[in-house]
Amino acid sequence: MKTKKIIIIFTTLLLIAIFSFLVSAQTTGCAEKTNLGAWCQQVTQAETAIGFSWAATSCSQTQYCKTGTCVNENTGGCTSNTPKSVCENTGGTWSDKDKNEISECKPGCCILGQEVAFVNEPACQQLATDYGVSVDFRKDINSQSQCFALDTTPEEGACVLEKAITPESAPSGFFENLFGGESPTETTIKIDCIRTTQSGCSSLKGDFRKGVLCSAQGLSDCAKSKETMLKDDKVYFKDTCGNKANIYDKNMFANTNYWEEIQDPKCSVGSTPSSTCGDCSYRLGTIGAEYESGEAGMPTTSPAYGKYVCRELSCFYDTNDDGNVDKVNEKYGHGESWCAESPGTYPHVPFMMDDTTKNKLAEGYSKYNLPGSRYYRLKCYDGKVIQEPCAEFRNEICKETVHPDTNKRVSACFINEKTTCFASNTKTSCGEIDGCKWVPGYTLDGTVVGNGALEGTKLEEYNEKQGICYPIFTPGTTFWNQDGEDLCTKTSGVTEKVLFETGVLKNRKNFANDSIKEAANKCIDGCYAIPGYGSSDGKKYENVETLKNFQLGIGTLDKKVQDEYLSKREGYYCKKKVDEPDSIDNSKTGAEKGITINCASGDGKDLERRRVKPFYTHEQWLKTIREMTRSIGDCGYKPHAYSSETKWSGDPDSEKLTVIFEKIKQSKETKKLVGEKITLYKGDETTPNSEYRGGFDREK
Numbered sequence: 001m002k003t004k005k006i007i008i009i010f011t012t013l014l015l016i017a018i019f020s021f022l023v024s025a026q027t028t029g030c031a032e033k034t035n036l037g038a039w040c041q042q043v044t045q046a047e048t049a050i051g052f053s054w055a056a057t058s059c060s061q062t063q064y065c066k067t068g069t070c071v072n073e074n075t076g077g078c079t080s081n082t083p084k085s086v087c088e089n090t091g092g093t094w095s096d097k098d099k100n101e102i103s104e105c106k107p108g109c110c111i112l113g114q115e116v117a118f119v120n121e122p123a124c125q126q127l128a129t130d131y132g133v134s135v136d137f138r139k140d141i142n143s144q145s146q147c148f149a150l151d152t153t154p155e156e157g158a159c160v161l162e163k164a165i166t167p168e169s170a171p172s173g174f175f176e177n178l179f180g181g182e183s184p185t186e187t188t189i190k191i192d193c194i195r196t197t198q199s200g201c202s203s204l205k206g207d208f209r210k211g212v213l214c215s216a217q218g219l220s221d222c223a224k225s226k227e228t229m230l231k232d233d234k235v236y237f238k239d240t241c242g243n244k245a246n247i248y249d250k251n252m253f254a255n256t257n258y259w260e261e262i263q264d265p266k267c268s269v270g271s272t273p274s275s276t277c278g279d280c281s282y283r284l285g286t287i288g289a290e291y292e293s294g295e296a297g298m299p300t301t302s303p304a305y306g307k308y309v310c311r312e313l314s315c316f317y318d319t320n321d322d323g324n325v326d327k328v329n330e331k332y333g334h335g336e337s338w339c340a341e342s343p344g345t346y347p348h349v350p351f352m353m354d355d356t357t358k359n360k361l362a363e364g365y366s367k368y369n370l371p372g373s374r375y376y377r378l379k380c381y382d383g384k385v386i387q388e389p390c391a392e393f394r395n396e397i398c399k400e401t402v403h404p405d406t407n408k409r410v411s412a413c414f415i416n417e418k419t420t421c422f423a424s425n426t427k428t429s430c431g432e433i434d435g436c437k438w439v440p441g442y443t444l445d446g447t448v449v450g451n452g453a454l455e456g457t458k459l460e461e462y463n464e465k466q467g468i469c470y471p472i473f474t475p476g477t478t479f480w481n482q483d484g485e486d487l488c489t490k491t492s493g494v495t496e497k498v499l500f501e502t503g504v505l506k507n508r509k510n511f512a513n514d515s516i517k518e519a520a521n522k523c524i525d526g527c528y529a530i531p532g533y534g535s536s537d538g539k540k541y542e543n544v545e546t547l548k549n550f551q552l553g554i555g556t557l558d559k560k561v562q563d564e565y566l567s568k569r570e571g572y573y574c575k576k577k578v579d580e581p582d583s584i585d586n587s588k589t590g591a592e593k594g595i596t597i598n599c600a601s602g603d604g605k606d607l608e609r610r611r612v613k614p615f616y617t618h619e620q621w622l623k624t625i626r627e628m629t630r631s632i633g634d635c636g637y638k639p640h641a642y643s644s645e646t647k648w649s650g651d652p653d654s655e656k657l658t659v660i661f662e663k664i665k666q667s668k669e670t671k672k673l674v675g676e677k678i679t680l681y682k683g684d685e686t687t688p689n690s691e692y693r694g695g696f697d698r699e700k
Helices: 083-087 119-133 144-149 175-180 196-202 357-361 418-423 427-431 458-467 483-492 509-511 516-522 543-551 619-631
Strands: 005-012 029-033 039-045 067-072 076-082 094-095 107-112 117-122 135-138 155-163 193-199 207-210 228-231 234-238 243-248 284-291 308-312 338-339 375-379 384-389 398-400 409-415 438-439 467-471 494-501 523-525 657-662 669-681
Touching: 029 083, 067 083, 076 083, 076 119, 083 094, 083 384, 107 119, 107 144, 107 427, 117 119, 117 144, 119 135, 193 196, 193 467, 196 207, 228 284, 228 308, 234 308, 338 398, 357 438, 375 409, 418 438, 418 467, 427 438, 427 458, 427 467, 467 619, 483 619, 494 516, 516 523
Parallel strands: 338 409
Antiparallel strands: 005 494, 005 657, 029 039, 067 076, 067 094, 107 117, 107 135, 155 193, 155 207, 228 234, 234 243, 284 308, 338 375, 375 384, 398 409, 438 467, 494 523, 657 669
């Protein structure tokens, strides 16, 4: 007698999570990099980061962890005893030579405008980049004293004018240049002395007094004042004519000689802000600026004279946007760059992501890389924060690191490797790509590894190939127009068929009265699409690995199959003919009971008959199709990155699961629809619509 069957079809705008783990050897060896991000450590192979080398030997015996000198042209660092892999993965060039034998590491004189530094050539070039100036590196200068003795600045002095200059007689821009861009005040309308060079004085037809200040007694009408001025990023005293005097020094104001002759500074400022000394050092991290009380980077007290101080070149920026600036953790040095915490993005993505970061990103598909989000790079320059956007639609991702040599934060916009992800078809190759994640379940071609054309494939290959490689950083799409909508529908739609045996003596119209557990017990194909399938009570789901091992014949259940929300049909687990492809027509008949399955049929070929499944619980299937949908692009049910401002939190109908029942013929053709199509889930719902077990046609 023919068996009566009924089919249930699930259609959705979703697309799939089954987690499998490959066991590694426990032998200790040298890992190029560990899962925790440490380099060149003696650990097991299982603790080695994906894509990095491991060898069952000591690190000193490997090429990748051999120590030498690391030359980093980006930072100017020459670091001894650096492992080769660490150097090359942080942008350096590795050499087995001592750093004293490497020409790039030998110091010379780096001339930055009027300042000099005794450093190596890469460090000199980095200073040029950090401070936006041209440099001249002198390899022939091999001592610090020789370097500091270089002075290309023309000597200045007082130029006494026979005829005073007034605004009416002055050349265009004369007063502005003299006062550093400021307009002359009432006390400086008439000037009979100017600080300049000898050539400058000759052009004014004045009397040049080398090394003398205009404020020297009896020289001119210019006198000392309590005002200061900015010049070449430093703070100077200013005389009553507006001329630059000596470096501002609180302790030297009353010193008569300090206002008579041009002198070297008697004070100095390094990287710490100062309100008492104006000898700011751009190279060390300070710059002249107008004092602003309470502003981060300013000295704690106001200047004793004038309004200018040496402030830090560092930036203080509210990166986490909590309304407060943490003066320790949110302080950024001049030249440092970092990633902004812009809404809807993952904060501070590292250059080399460890497994913890990748897992957070992979599992946070409804929290990170949201519609409307964009990555930004921030850079501190001259105490100002410059914002640089990465490519829109998350085609670029901001990543950052701390350089091991300089301890500076460095960031850059990297291309999103989304295309590379989709081209990868194995779990291992997917894991080797920094911006990709492996989502077990469906495959791109819809096959189940181990069934059909791939009959006989081992469990290891099933774990390796049963899934799809998706980008961790979900690319953006124009979801608001037809093209974007079509892309979401095309790439994230799936139809799943669930087949039930209703029994030869039972009318199919009564199937509507069966409980979820009874329906699960009668299922023979696609059972994971049934709400509650794979659970003990319809809500609490069993461990996926336990159910997979039970299905594949390498493990047992904790409870009998008939006591679970699982199929009791032998055909769900076993093929009838071992040498024929897996299909519903090649399913064994009969029932399964107990905590194990036997597909052998008396010939001992139990494992060969196993029907491999892409999913083992409904929860796993539902979670995975949501993850796949939301990883495609700005598809599915996700909030807008700026939802607090836009009030847009996504349309639940953009991601829904619908169900319809059909009576089918023995040939699997539809005989009759049973009831209307209803929505089972939409948006983030996990509790199924109660109507899905009702609404059937009660007539024969």
